[in-house]
Amino acid sequence: MGAFQIFPSIPICQTDLPLDWYQEEFRPYAEEYLALPDRLPETVFGWLDGYVRPACEHFGDALLLVAHYYMGGEIVKLVERYGGAVGDSYQLALKARDNPRKRVIVESAVHFMAEAIALLARDDQQVWITNPKAGCTMEMLAKDYMVLPVADQLIERYGEDLLVVAYMNTSGRIKQLAGRTGGAVCTSSNAGLVLRWALDQGRKVLFVPDEHLGRNAAHLLGIAPDRLALLGDPREGHHRIGETPGGLEELDHADILLWRSFCGVHTIFTPEMVRWHRQQGREVLVHPESRLEVAAVADGVGSTSYLWHRVMDAPPGSRFAIGTEGHFVRNACEQGAARAVEVVHLAEVPGFRQGGCGCATMSRNDPPHLAAMLDLLRRGDAPDINRVLPGDDVDELTMRRDRLSPAEREELTRDARIAMERMIQIAEAGAG
Numbered sequence: 001m002g003a004f005q006i007f008p009s010i011p012i013c014q015t016d017l018p019l020d021w022y023q024e025e026f027r028p029y030a031e032e033y034l035a036l037p038d039r040l041p042e043t044v045f046g047w048l049d050g051y052v053r054p055a056c057e058h059f060g061d062a063l064l065l066v067a068h069y070y071m072g073g074e075i076v077k078l079v080e081r082y083g084g085a086v087g088d089s090y091q092l093a094l095k096a097r098d099n100p101r102k103r104v105i106v107e108s109a110v111h112f113m114a115e116a117i118a119l120l121a122r123d124d125q126q127v128w129i130t131n132p133k134a135g136c137t138m139e140m141l142a143k144d145y146m147v148l149p150v151a152d153q154l155i156e157r158y159g160e161d162l163l164v165v166a167y168m169n170t171s172g173r174i175k176q177l178a179g180r181t182g183g184a185v186c187t188s189s190n191a192g193l194v195l196r197w198a199l200d201q202g203r204k205v206l207f208v209p210d211e212h213l214g215r216n217a218a219h220l221l222g223i224a225p226d227r228l229a230l231l232g233d234p235r236e237g238h239h240r241i242g243e244t245p246g247g248l249e250e251l252d253h254a255d256i257l258l259w260r261s262f263c264g265v266h267t268i269f270t271p272e273m274v275r276w277h278r279q280q281g282r283e284v285l286v287h288p289e290s291r292l293e294v295a296a297v298a299d300g301v302g303s304t305s306y307l308w309h310r311v312m313d314a315p316p317g318s319r320f321a322i323g324t325e326g327h328f329v330r331n332a333c334e335q336g337a338a339r340a341v342e343v344v345h346l347a348e349v350p351g352f353r354q355g356g357c358g359c360a361t362m363s364r365n366d367p368p369h370l371a372a373m374l375d376l377l378r379r380g381d382a383p384d385i386n387r388v389l390p391g392d393d394v395d396e397l398t399m400r401r402d403r404l405s406p407a408e409r410e411e412l413t414r415d416a417r418i419a420m421e422r423m424i425q426i427a428e429a430g431a432g
């Protein structure tokens with residue numbers, strides 16, 4: 001991945017978090033950061049160097065910093081400045097597995113992504129997250145205590161006909177369910193391939209958690225809408241299958257049962273926004289977590305990696321409106337501008353006020369979190385709450401963690417890995 005160019009005149013603009021949002025051990029670093037005179041890169045990088053460079057020297061080649069594309073451009077630039085890797089959730093999940101020499105992996109993104117890295121890590125590799133409160137709102141509507149009771153009822157009704165496909169945006173506990181039922185994990189880049197693989201076995205699929213990704217992938221596979229059934233709303237406490245208007249008949253008829261969760265960042269887009277940007281001469285690209293009525297009229301639909309490469313590979317003079325997370329679009333806008341490629345956020349239309357929404361939970365990782373995590377690791381004082389092990393469940397509000405026993409963790413890792421490795425096989429076969 002090419003290094004990001006640092007734009008000296010662009011300020012570090014990630015919103016500062018209040019001091020009491022930092023865990024106790026991190027507050028001294030946050031106080032120093034908040035006291036800096038400005039957020040210009042030279043100021044912030046100068047401060048960070050004092051913590052990050054000694055950690056890099058201490059751990060040497062064993063250290064790997066990783067960040068998701070949706071992190072504020074500041075963290076993306078910081079991670080790349082210090083030799084780390086930026087990627088989408090599929091690319092990040094493979095980081096420990098594909099880099100056995102990296103023993104200390106520090107992640108700036110959301111918890112399920114760090115856990116996915118840990119699921120594929122070896123015993124001598126540690127995964128740390130700079131802020132354990134960085135959850136994913138889509139995943140929060142598909143916690144194990146919500147999904148497992150429903151899955152039990154479905155298994156009771158359909159037996160071995162039922163298979164679970166777990167989007168990467170799930171906890172390890174849900175990925176374990178996918179493995180246990182002979183299913184697979186998927187990401188937005190391979191959801192269609194994984195669904196095709198599942199349906200080719202003649203089995204009914206429970207797709208968890210994003211109803212929009214499931215519907216978009218099914219649409220692209222040519223599956224009729226009446227072969228999909230939406231399960232009850234987890235926010236309304238639906239725990240009995242068949243309580244939706246279509247009842248059990250609808251579930252029996254369907255090939256794909258969609259869990260009802262969504263990403264608030266990706267569901268703000270409308271077909272009118274697509275049409276408006278197209279009238280302005282822009283090509284419209286959207287992420288498949290968008291609603292089907294938006295994806296169906298866009299010029300291109302694809303994963304974060306697809307969106308990034310469409311911009312990076314575009315000839316000068318190209319113009320895009322992109323429907324995805326706001327920090328990503330801002331990063332793509334900066335990189336595109338350097339090559340005369342215009343990128344705007346799809347929600348930037350007259351009269352719409354929420355344009356440019358970023359992933360608020362992922363943004364809970366900021367420069368002081370990265371500085372503190374690395375400095376405390378170097379000193380041997382890193383708080384255990386920041387360590388990520390398979391099966392960990394962290395409450396995003398209270399930071400209370402439920403950690404499995406070693407035996408439970410071993411079992412979860414085995415089952416979830418089967419589902420992850422199955423996805424990798426399907427994706428690699430599809431790419432080849």
Ligand code: SF4
Binds near residue numbers: 138
């Ligand atoms: S952008 Fe949406 S789906 Fe992605 S991590 Fe944030 S809340 Fe979750």
